[in-house]
Amino acid sequence: MHADVLIIGAGAAGGAVARALAPTDKQVLLLNRAGFLPREAENWSPDLVYRRERYKTDDRWRDGLAGEDFRASMVYHVGGNTKAYGSALMRMRPEDFGALETADGLSPAWPIAYADLAPYYDRAEADYFVHGERGSDPLEPPAAGPYPHPALAHSPRVAEVAERLRGVGLRPFALPMGLLRNAERDDAGPFVLRELFRAQGRETFDGYPDLTLLKADAETCGVRPALAYPNVRLCTGVTVTRLIPSASGREVRGAEALVDGQAAEFSGDLVVLACGAVNTAALLLRSEVANGSGRVGRHFMRHTTTKFYSVDTGTPNETYFQKTLALNDYYWGDPDAPGGPPLGHVHLMGKHLPEMIGPDLGLSPCEAARVARHSLDWWVQTEDLPLAENRVRLGPGGQTVVEYRPTNGAAHMRLMDLFEAKLQAVGFDQFFRVPMPLRVMNHQCGTARMSANPEAGVVDPTGRAHEVGNLYVADASVFPSSGATNPALTIVANAYRTAEHIAEAL
Numbered sequence: 001m002h003a004d005v006l007i008i009g010a011g012a013a014g015g016a017v018a019r020a021l022a023p024t025d026k027q028v029l030l031l032n033r034a035g036f037l038p039r040e041a042e043n044w045s046p047d048l049v050y051r052r053e054r055y056k057t058d059d060r061w062r063d064g065l066a067g068e069d070f071r072a073s074m075v076y077h078v079g080g081n082t083k084a085y086g087s088a089l090m091r092m093r094p095e096d097f098g099a100l101e102t103a104d105g106l107s108p109a110w111p112i113a114y115a116d117l118a119p120y121y122d123r124a125e126a127d128y129f130v131h132g133e134r135g136s137d138p139l140e141p142p143a144a145g146p147y148p149h150p151a152l153a154h155s156p157r158v159a160e161v162a163e164r165l166r167g168v169g170l171r172p173f174a175l176p177m178g179l180l181r182n183a184e185r186d187d188a189g190p191f192v193l194r195e196l197f198r199a200q201g202r203e204t205f206d207g208y209p210d211l212t213l214l215k216a217d218a219e220t221c222g223v224r225p226a227l228a229y230p231n232v233r234l235c236t237g238v239t240v241t242r243l244i245p246s247a248s249g250r251e252v253r254g255a256e257a258l259v260d261g262q263a264a265e266f267s268g269d270l271v272v273l274a275c276g277a278v279n280t281a282a283l284l285l286r287s288e289v290a291n292g293s294g295r296v297g298r299h300f301m302r303h304t305t306t307k308f309y310s311v312d313t314g315t316p317n318e319t320y321f322q323k324t325l326a327l328n329d330y331y332w333g334d335p336d337a338p339g340g341p342p343l344g345h346v347h348l349m350g351k352h353l354p355e356m357i358g359p360d361l362g363l364s365p366c367e368a369a370r371v372a373r374h375s376l377d378w379w380v381q382t383e384d385l386p387l388a389e390n391r392v393r394l395g396p397g398g399q400t401v402v403e404y405r406p407t408n409g410a411a412h413m414r415l416m417d418l419f420e421a422k423l424q425a426v427g428f429d430q431f432f433r434v435p436m437p438l439r440v441m442n443h444q445c446g447t448a449r450m451s452a453n454p455e456a457g458v459v460d461p462t463g464r465a466h467e468v469g470n471l472y473v474a475d476a477s478v479f480p481s482s483g484a485t486n487p488a489l490t491i492v493a494n495a496y497r498t499a500e501h502i503a504e505a506l
Contacts, residue, residue, distance in 0.1 A: 001235070003029035004506060006254060006268025008240050008283070011080020012488055013475035013495040014274030015222020019127070020499035022229040026506055030223065031257065031266060035236040037077035037219075039211040044204035046355035055084065055209060061278070062395055063438055064403035070439040072278075072400075078236065079219030080276065081442055082488065086206035086323060086379075087178045087215050088347060089130050089489040091121050091141050093331070096483035103341040103411040105385050107481045111452040111461040114141060120493035125176075127225075128216040128492065132176035139328045140173075152177055152191060155319040158348065161376060162325055164426035175326040175347050176489075178216030197320040206323055206350025222492075238264070243271065243287035243471070251470045252289060270470045270502055273448075274495070277477040281392040281447035282400045284458075290448075290465040295458050297393055299386035300404055301446040301482045302438075304412045307349065307360060308378040309371065310423045311430035316373050322351040330415050331484060341408075343415035344382035344484040352377045360434045371432075380419070382412040383484040386446045404438060443487055445476035463498035464505075474498045 005021055007014045010032035021028050037043075037055055048054040057076050060069045075083045094114035100107040122144050124130075132147035134140065151174035154162060162172045181192065193214055197203045205215070213220050226232045242256045244265070254267030273280045281297040284290055326347035333340040352360075352375065358368035385407040395401040420431050451457025454466035459478055465471040474495040476487050483490075 001029065002267045003027045003233070004268065005029070005270045005272060005502065006266055007031065007272045007274055008255060009080065009274035009276065009279075009475065010078045010218070010223050010234065011274060011276065011475070012082050012218045012222065012491045014272070015079070015218040015226065016124075016492045016495035017272055017274060017474050017499045017502070018226035018232055019222050020496050021503060022226040022232050024503055024506070025231060028226070028232045029266065029268065030226075030232070030234045031238040031240060031255070032076070032078055032234065032236045033239050034076040035078065037075070037079065037083050037209050039213070041211070043209040043211040044200070046204065046353050049204075049208050050356050051359060059400070061400040061402055064393070064395070064401040065405065073439050073441055074276070078223055078234070079217045082217035083209050083219065084207055085217065085442060085488060086350060087217070088323070088486045089125065089128055089176050089178045090485040092483040092485055092490050093139060093141050096481065100342065102383060102385065102408055104407040107383060107385060110480045111450055117490070117493050117497060118142070118144070120496040121489065123496055124489050124492040128178040128221045128489070129180050130176050130178050130216075133174040136173035137326070137328055138171045138173070139331055147176065149181075152179070152321075152324045154324045155321065157317045157319050158322060158325055158376070161426065165327070165422060168422050168425045170327055170329050170422055172325050172327050175324055177323065178221070180214045180216055180220065191321065194321040202353055203320050203322065203351040205321065238266075240283060241286065243283065243289055245287070245289050249289070250468060252468055270472065270505065272472045272474050272502065273477070274475045276475055277444040277447045278392050278400060278402065278441065280473060280475055280477045282394065284448065285392075285394050286398060290458055290468050290471060292467050293455050293457060295449060295456070297447050298388045298391040299446040299449050299480075300390045300392055300402065300444070301384050301386050301479070302404070302441060303443040303482060303484070304382040304384050304406050304408055305436040305440070305443070306380045306412065306416065307434040307436070308346075308380045308416060308419070309352070309357065309361070309375045309432040309434070310378060310420075310428040311371055311375045311432075312428045313374055313430060315427065317351070317376055319351055322377065323348050327419070330418060334414070334418060341411055342383065342484065343411050343418070344380065346378055346380050346415070346419055349377045349379045361432050371430075380412070380416055381443075381484055382408050382415060383482055384408055386449065386481060392447050402438065443482070445479040445482050445487055448473045448477035449480045450478040451480070462501035463494075464501070472498055472502060
């Protein structure tokens with residue numbers, strides 16, 4: 001099967017490239033390992049989704065430092081990991097694209113600037129129905145206009161905590177969120193998912209698929225809009241095993257794959273990799289292409305992240321939809337100690353249920369229910385560094401091996417200590433920290449970094465491989481650094497920019 005553009009992976013990056021190229025007259029073929037995620041009642045089952053990981057892959061990768069295999073926390077259905085993401089969609093700061101000194105070393109500059117991505121951020125926010133409030137984030141980067149949709153209203157408890165945090169000197173703001181509204185409701189009317197959660201007595205959003213298709217993910221905002229055009233096709237159940245190089249090695253002809261266990265080949269005039277940082281690196285390594293620099297698989301990043309539960313034992317939290325608040329007061333460091341290193345970003349997670357808190361904290365069902373009734377649940381993240389020794393490689397039999405040591409751990413702990421002190425000042429009296437293990441791969445990036453110099457990276461600033469003229473990488477593999485914001489919006493924006501260069505090349 002042949003196409004003008006062959007895209008491998010139908011997640012955030014692949015869906016964005018397909019949507020951007022759909023209005024052209026070029027034949028676009030998307031390949032994806034799994035089909036559409038089933039819409040079923042089980043989508044909202046805490047036991048099946050959170051404990052048993054019903055929709056995650058069974059792939060076993062290897063922790064190369066610990067010498068142990070682990071089940072990768074990855075979704076391979078159409079839409080990729082966005083099917084289970086929390087839909088927080090933030091831009092990186094302009095300074096994130098420059099060289100920054102962090103606690104553990106230098107975060108390198110990108111070969112592009114924030115201004116190069118700004119118009120594509122605008123498009124990504126529009127296509128992903130981002131709800132937010134310009135100006136509420138004190139460190140907000142410049143934008144051409146307001147968010148496409150107004151910020152989601154806080155629940156009474158979240159609004160109360162936000163006001164109290166302002167009283168102790170913090171500047172919480174409305175977390176930008178990608179959500180669709182029910183077309184039958186006025187945009188300013190009730191938040192439909194909140195109504196659904198209230199009806200079922202629980203929130204099942206952050207980490208869960210959404211059977212209502214109201215979460216703005218790569219299926220609903222990328223792949224499905226692309227498939228509305230007759231020149232875009234999707235083949236699922238396709239596991240790409242190797243890229244096929246030309247005789248000269250300066251191009252790729254297509255890809256070898258397994259389809260329902262049978263060998264198959266797909267060809268394309270241009271080939272786009274959008275498999276996620278780990279799988280894109282593994283595919284390039286198996287294919288032995290685009291690695292003259294020796295950088296493929298290296299500089300792996302995933303943020304230093306922690307679930308941070310704060311409990312006010314005297315005040316219940318009756319919130320059904322919680323993920324509306326964020327803080328960047330410590331993004332560039334401790335404001336009371338100027339000149340220190342950047343610390344990172346904090347935002348609320350979806351309201352965690354007892355079935356989720358119990359396994360996290362090793363609590364009995366009764367104690368987990370008590371904590372869940374009184375907790376606000378935060379996600380804390382700090383930039384980690386693209387060390388050359390943090391990498392993806394192939395082990396015996398082609399197994400994916402990840403070798404990774406986290407960085408900026410002391411800065412991450414400092415961020416939580418400072419925030420905990422503020423929370424104590426507004427009435428919280430119990431705190432639990434749950435660092436995310438290696439298998440949590442939702443922010444993976446950096447393994448095919450973009451660079452102006454071919455010796456320093458894998459792709460050029462447009463996303464095209466330095467050594468392979470018709471091969472592009474569109475996912476977060478190309479990130480030279482990660483900043484401290486969630487990567488999804490930057491993935492989509494940069495994929496739109498890469499798609500524009502692909503259209504010119506065609």
